[in-house]
Amino acid sequence: MTLELQHAMKATPTADEAARGRFVSGIRSFILNDLAADLGHAYQTRAAPKFRAANGHDPKTSGDAHKALRGDPAFNIYSSMRVQAQKMVWASVSAGVERDAKRLAELEAQTAGQPGSVQLKPDFIPPRNASAVDVHLMPGSYTGGEGMAAGAVYDRGLAVFSMGLMGSNLDDIGLSMAAYIKRRYPEFAPTAMLDTGCTIGHNSLPWKHAYPEAKLTAIDVAAPGLRYGSTRAKLQGVEADFVQMASDELDFPDASFDLVFSSMFLHELPKKVRAKTIAEAYRVLRPGGLMLHMELPPNGQMAPFEAFYLDWDSYYNNEPYYKGYRDEDPKAVCESGGFGADDYFQFVVPSIGIYGDEAVTQAATSDAAHAVGAETTGRLAEGVMWFGFGAWKR
Numbered sequence: 001m002t003l004e005l006q007h008a009m010k011a012t013p014t015a016d017e018a019a020r021g022r023f024v025s026g027i028r029s030f031i032l033n034d035l036a037a038d039l040g041h042a043y044q045t046r047a048a049p050k051f052r053a054a055n056g057h058d059p060k061t062s063g064d065a066h067k068a069l070r071g072d073p074a075f076n077i078y079s080s081m082r083v084q085a086q087k088m089v090w091a092s093v094s095a096g097v098e099r100d101a102k103r104l105a106e107l108e109a110q111t112a113g114q115p116g117s118v119q120l121k122p123d124f125i126p127p128r129n130a131s132a133v134d135v136h137l138m139p140g141s142y143t144g145g146e147g148m149a150a151g152a153v154y155d156r157g158l159a160v161f162s163m164g165l166m167g168s169n170l171d172d173i174g175l176s177m178a179a180y181i182k183r184r185y186p187e188f189a190p191t192a193m194l195d196t197g198c199t200i201g202h203n204s205l206p207w208k209h210a211y212p213e214a215k216l217t218a219i220d221v222a223a224p225g226l227r228y229g230s231t232r233a234k235l236q237g238v239e240a241d242f243v244q245m246a247s248d249e250l251d252f253p254d255a256s257f258d259l260v261f262s263s264m265f266l267h268e269l270p271k272k273v274r275a276k277t278i279a280e281a282y283r284v285l286r287p288g289g290l291m292l293h294m295e296l297p298p299n300g301q302m303a304p305f306e307a308f309y310l311d312w313d314s315y316y317n318n319e320p321y322y323k324g325y326r327d328e329d330p331k332a333v334c335e336s337g338g339f340g341a342d343d344y345f346q347f348v349v350p351s352i353g354i355y356g357d358e359a360v361t362q363a364a365t366s367d368a369a370h371a372v373g374a375e376t377t378g379r380l381a382e383g384v385m386w387f388g389f390g391a392w393k394r
């Protein structure tokens with residue numbers, strides 16, 4: 001169910017809008033839990049055996065699993081309902097955002113003098129991957145609409161989309177990742193941190209809570225989210241600089257940061273931009289610094305059905321770079337960006353909101369890591385766990 005956002009920029013929905021949001025979250029939960037289980041069953045009992053009979057071998061890849069499932073009634077129902085529900089997510093919040101435009105602008109003006117900043121570049125042209133496609137079917141993508149509207153649509157839409165799994169401030173990923181790193185590497189004490197592709201900064205802020213002495217900079221190419229995110233942060237009393245900048249062409253000098261991180265970001269970049277983003281992270285890190293990405297788990301570490309289950313978005317949810325990203329080996333990508341092979345690491349962290357603090361501590365301090373292939377890794381459904389990878393700069 002939708003968890004009501006708990007911050008000053010949250011919506012004040014009409015009764016109909018609130019009911020609509022709850023309905024869409026409920027439908028999504030039914031699709032991503034119940035229908036997903038039916039899809040898995042149909043794959044095992046119908047689609048994979050049929051594929052085997054036709055090809056003389058089991059499905060070996062995400063692509064094979066897709067071929068096996070295409071045309072199966074369970075797949076058709078799952079996919080058509082998911083596409084419709086995705087469109088309903090954004091539709092359920094758009095009228096409320098429009099109505100709220102004046103109040104949001106007032107909040108921005110009222111907080112202008114508070115610690116933190118938003119730095120926009122009037123001549124900046126956002127790259128086409130963020131502007132030319134309605135990414136995850138979000139109308140206007142990250143750059144469309146008036147003023148801060150796209151930021152507000154993202155915030156409120158994500159609350160409906162995530163069915164309560166990301167918490168009432170949508171920061172479960174940031175909280176889980178920061179808690180994991182703090183406990184796994186207690187000696188790590190960054191003084192300057194950079195979030196790349198922050199959107200509205202919902203997963204940037206937990207890092208400032210984890211390392212209050214460190215300066216937090218959050219960049220993105222889309223102005224609406226930066227403006228909205230900066231105001232959102234100020235209203236929560238968190239100091240951060242939101243800057244319009246591309247991750248693959250950072251304006252910072254070499255060795256500027258101890259931590260360069262992102263969440264749910266790399267899979268929205270074209271391959272060359274992603275490679276450059278990693279190389280730029282390496283350049284701006286100080287020796288001893290850490291690059292860290294929360295992302296979807298790689299296909300190479302998953303069984304065909306589980307791999308395709310996540311790749312679905314690339315085909316049906318306007319995520320053109322998703323599968324290309326998931327087909328890459330993150331370790332190899334880090335190495336080509338300049339990081340040493342031995343300095344790479346990856347992990348799966350249980351959602352702190354769902355499994356609790358103790359489970360994160362256990363994951364961070366035990367060698368018996370959760371397996372990437374586990375069904376709940378990267379799946380927005382009951383029991384979600386987050387995949388992360390990173391590398392130290394020596």
Ligand SMILES: C[S@@+](CC[C@H](N)C(=O)[O-])C[C@H]1O[C@@H](n2cnc3c(N)ncnc32)[C@H](O)[C@@H]1O
Pocket residue numbers: 127129130142173196197198199200202203204219220221222225245246247248262263264265268269273
């Ligand atoms: C899925 S959102 C990131 C979500 C967010 N980090 C989170 O924690 O949920 C992807 C973001 O990347 C931004 N973006 C796309 N290309 C970029 C680039 N080259 N540099 C910086 N940001 C970029 C988009 O504008 C969008 O806000």
